[in-house]
Amino acid sequence: MAEKRASIYAIVALIIGLLIGAAIGYIIKPAPSISAELEELKSKYNELSSKYSELESKYSELESKYNEIEKSYNALKSLIGTFPKEGVIKLKAWCGGAPAEGYRAKNLERGAxxxxxxxxxxxxxxxxxxxATFEHVPRDAARSRLMAAWEAKExxxxxxxxxxxxxELADMGWAVPLDEYYEKYSVLFADVPRSMWELRYNGHIWTIPQDAAMHVFYFRKDVLRKMGWSEEExxxxAAKINxxxxxxxxxxxxxxxxxxxxxxxxxxxxRKGPGGSLWIPYYSxxxxxxxPETGKLTISKSKLLDYFTLFYKMTQVYKVTPPTMIATDxxxxxxxxxNxxxxFWMGGSWHWGEWQRVEYHETLGKLTPEYAWENIxxxxxxxxxxxxxPGAFVGPHGYVILSQSKYPEVAFLVAALATTPEFEADHCVEGARLPTHAGTRGVxxxxxxxxxxxxxxxxxxxxxxxxxPHSEWSKLVEILTEALTKVEAGEISPQDAVDLVVSRAKAEITNIIITD
Incomplete structure (x- = not known):
């Protein structure tokens, strides 16, 4: 690379030298048109200098990319030393998610x-x-199965x-910190925004970003038409909500x-049960x-009051939401x-894909894209x-490498390769998830x-x-969900719900910050 760069410098210097020499020749030779010819030479010189700067910039860019690739190649060579000389390295992956997200497992196979x-x-x-297996499995069932497998060292x-x-996996000592691998194979994440993969907890990175889920508020256009709304209205x-x-x-x-x-x-x-969409009105x-400044969980009593008041109105005042909504199948x-x-449905982007791949409609079965765009x-x-x-949550979901793995670096590479743009495009389109790689948008x-x-x-x-990134977040979720369930059922008032949350949070969560 250095020799090529030197050659470029030499060629450009020679050309510039010839031009300068020609200019000097014109200067020492008296001629009435010397001024115009000198200006022309200056113009050509400036043009060449500009092209040289452009060439140098492109060369630096190529050199940087080459260095990244060389670093990954050397990292791969060092990894090879840990492989058996011949044979098979066997890995296992368990993937959860919504019904339309089977590419989480399929893409791991493609990555391998x-x-x-x-x-x-x-x-x-x-x-x-x-x-690699994919399951649309309840949270508690997944936890029980993974716990049993861990205890059996399987x-x-x-x-x-x-x-x-x-x-949670990091706190339990089950997850492998991935900082070292990100450093070695950074070229694989060159077009992934840093905010997507550098999600730190206790100073380390624990996931390989696989997609980004965005919550979405849906409404039935066909029902609004029956209410007398014009197409313009x-x-x-959506714009008025946004x-x-x-x-x-x-x-x-x-x-x-x-x-x-x-x-x-x-x-x-x-939604049924606790989850991100239920907390969006609080963030609103x-x-x-x-x-993030203190690393502590925090709640605001005044904002919690407005938050619980919203759900109280939905279920007990306007009565537009079932009081048992949180337990609905x-x-x-x-x-x-x-149907x-x-x-209105407080859902997520992935539901758009799910409705087109699961037979929920009593006449159509799976929705067609045309039906979805016309009616939703x-x-x-x-x-x-x-x-x-107005707003929504966007959160990256990622693969985690477990510390019982015999080949954690190989597992990391398989997961990283599973998210390359061509593979990621399939998952995003089928599962209605936002991509992590910028390159996916061009597939x-x-x-x-x-x-x-x-x-x-x-x-x-x-x-x-x-x-x-807090180990006691699941405890706060449990407390919030208990209060919300009682508010929706009409068992307690919004103010009682705030008091319940504050009381339990003080007693059960370490150093939680409670304001107004």
Whole structure:
């Protein structure tokens, strides 16, 4: 590389020298047109200097890329020394997720195939095999299965969304810190925003980003048409929600009108059990549950009061949400919304893909893209009240390497290669998840079939990060969920719910920050 650079310098210097020599020749030779000719030479000199600077910049860029590739190649060579000379390296992966996210497992198989091609090109007679399974499994069942496997020393090498969060796995000593591997193979993440992969907890990185999930507020266009809305009004609803003009108070009124007219059975549905979408109205108020400056969990009593008041109104005042909503079966939730029996749904981007791959519709079965675009609209979550902010959570989901793995670095490489743009495009389109690699947006399948994701990408500047790097977050979730369940059932008032949360949080969570 250095020799090539020297050659470029020499050639350019020679050309510049010839031009300068020619200019001197003209200067010492008297001629009436010398001024014009000298100006022409100066212009050519400046043009050449500009091209030289451009060449030098491109060379530096190429040199930087070469150095990155060389670093990864050397890292791979050092890894080879840990392989058996011949034979098979066997890995196992357990992947959880929504029904349309099977590519989480499929892409690990493809990642292993790609790694095998690399190893073969290096002359190694070693093969990596991976048994990757995908399940749409309840959280508690996943936790029990993983715990049993760990205790039997039969845990998988790789997991994703399988019962425990990355923070919990790190706290339990089950996860492998990945900082060293990110340093060695940084070229694999060159087009991944740093904020997507550098999610630190206790000073270390624990995940390989596999996708980004964005929460989405859905509404039935066909029901709004039956209510007498014009197409112009329907098409304007998302924008009005996104700019804060239409708030949750307005949404509850629209939902009640639809119920009063007998057009829907319920006005608003939210998810079953605890989860990110339930906390968005709190963040809309400017609240937060984690203070990055102190590393402590935090709650605001005034914002909690407004938060619980919203759900109290939904279930007990406007009565547009079932009081037992939080215990409602998932299939009933999706079936009711997909068949137009519910007007609004507090969901996520992945549901758009799920509805087109699971037979929820009682006539169509799986929704067609045409039906979805014609009858279902989407936006950010509405502002909790006037003056609050519309928004949503965006959170990366990632593979975690477990510390019982005999080949953690190989597992890391398989997971990293599983997220390359061509593979990631399949997962994003099928599962309706945002990509982590910038290059994925240029893959033909994403370009042709990723219209929904492209629209969501325009809203990400109004979202909040869902990453919660605190070991006691699950305890706070349990406390919040207990209070919310009782509020929706009409068992306690919003103020009683605040008191319950504060009392339990003080007693059960270490050094939690409680404000106003």
């Amino acid at each position: 195939e790609l790694l095998n091609k690399i190893l073969k090109s290096l002359g190694l007679n070693v093969k990596v095999e991976i048994e 845990a998988p090498d790789i997991v994703i969304d399988y019962g425990y969060s990355a923070v 329907i098409n304007a609803l 700019n804060g003009e239409t708030t949750f108070e307005d949404i509850m009124k629209i939902a009640k009108e639809a119920m009063d007219k007998g057009l829907v059975e319920w006005g608003i549905y939210h 108020l400017g609240g937060k549950f984690y203070d 998932w299939r009933k939730i999706h079936t009711d919304f997909v 137009g029996r519910v007007l 609209g989407f936006s950010l979550y509405p502002a909790t009240k006037p003056g609050a902010n 033909s399948k994403f370009v042709e079939q990723g219209k929904f994701l492209a629209e969501l990408s325009k809203l990400t500047d109004k979202t909040w990060a869902e990453w919660m």
